[in-house]
Amino acid sequence: MLMLFQRDKWLQYRAFNSVPLLARRLPETKLLGKESLHDMLLQHSSVVLKPCDGRYGRDIVFIRRLKTGTYQIQNENNIITMQNKSDLQDWLNQINMDREYIIQQRIYLARIQQRPFDLRIMVQRQKANSSAWKVTGSYAKIASRGYLVTNVTNRTMSVFKALQLARVGGRKLLLQVEHTALLAAKSLEVHYPDLRQIGFDIGIDKKGRIWIIEGNYRPDLRTFRRLKDSSMYRRILWYQKH
């Protein structure tokens, strides 16, 4: 039977945020509205807008408030400038706003050759009741030139190598990342009792801090399948079957 677990970034945020150890690893997040846009842009010079049901980095908008009082908007690799707040509001009103969006503090992701990257951490559990979550695979994904989202990429590498190249940490940080993903998976059990796999996007900022970006309930396995070393992919398939 194919289980459908609904994507809902706002519900997921609230589940994570209710666990203190996870709350401190979440970017500040609100449901998008006129007021929250105003508040968030006062507090943060850069914010991210994401549709609650979004995927593949589509329709994600980065807004940066510049010292001149203008606003820079980036979607995919396109950048436009709004002269003031009301132009920004008008622009937002005319994009597809019949969907629900969250507005989030932008994390300054660590970079490799000037390109931001984040980590995909695959966690799974077996079918048997109350079996424990395990990390079954991982890789780092590096954004394409000109992009701020890491979804649009074919450049991946091992998580360890990425942390080394970016000089933000080593094994100890990786263990903390994995621990965070396992804790986050556990926090979703009450909402999705039958959920058995989650592909987490975990960000590391320039200071080596860990940020939970999101968990995907139907993660794309193509990257794992393409890896020369097939051990992760085989483990993932094994967990899907058992």
Ligand SMILES: Nc1ncnc2c1ncn2[C@@H]1O[C@H](COP(=O)(O)OP(=O)(O)O)[C@@H](O)[C@H]1O
């Ligand atoms: N708050 C943020 N700060 C910086 N980059 C972000 C932020 N949120 C998302 N991103 C980037 O955008 C990508 C896509 O966002 P994500 O929340 O995973 O949505 P999607 O469901 O479209 O994959 C992330 O993998 C990350 O690279």
Ligand SMILES: [Mg+2]
């Ligand atoms: Mg994602």
